[in-house]
Amino acid sequence: MKKLFALLITSTLIITLAACGNSGSDSKSENSKESSASVSSQAEEKTEDITEKPAENKPGSEYNVGDFTVYVPGGWDAVEVRATETDAVETNVINIFKGAEYDESAKQWKTLGKPHVYIFRYEGDEIDMVPDNKSLWENAEDIPDEKIGDFTWQGFSYNQFGEDGVNIWALNGDYGYRLSISFQNELSLDDADIKAIIESLK
Numbered sequence: 001m002k003k004l005f006a007l008l009i010t011s012t013l014i015i016t017l018a019a020c021g022n023s024g025s026d027s028k029s030e031n032s033k034e035s036s037a038s039v040s041s042q043a044e045e046k047t048e049d050i051t052e053k054p055a056e057n058k059p060g061s062e063y064n065v066g067d068f069t070v071y072v073p074g075g076w077d078a079v080e081v082r083a084t085e086t087d088a089v090e091t092n093v094i095n096i097f098k099g100a101e102y103d104e105s106a107k108q109w110k111t112l113g114k115p116h117v118y119i120f121r122y123e124g125d126e127i128d129m130v131p132d133n134k135s136l137w138e139n140a141e142d143i144p145d146e147k148i149g150d151f152t153w154q155g156f157s158y159n160q161f162g163e164d165g166v167n168i169w170a171l172n173g174d175y176g177y178r179l180s181i182s183f184q185n186e187l188s189l190d191d192a193d194i195k196a197i198i199e200s201l202k
Contacts, residue, residue, distance in 0.1 A: 069202075
């Protein structure tokens, strides 16, 4: 009789413990699902936050980058550059594309294969960043110095991944500009639009 009573108590304890264990497991599973959903939601929100937005510019007019202004010819668009971590608009750099289209559904510019002028302005402690490193580019060759606008530009041409272009730079006291110009095998440094962009820099 005592053995039977002990067996009943043991069985009851085992069933109780099993039920508690399953309850804890279910609770953890629900918490895990909620946590995953929260992370997924945050990731989606972050993706929406960092999508590129069209710069407010009128082609054929001056565009205020922040630290400088630049002329944007008709048929070209100024595409603002945003910091990766903060999504803040960079005030010392701008990308100007010819023939780029803004995709409203994707909230970003379609710029692949489009000629562009990438402009950096450096000053103060960053002045040493103005000259570009020719060794990083394929088929790089020095080009003659040329006065365009207010500056005398020096630099080199390149042909990389089947695309041609030039990297040029100019210094003016405590500040300077560096331009990376991709011709996409259809333009050149003598192109009127490119010359107009460069000449507008002060």
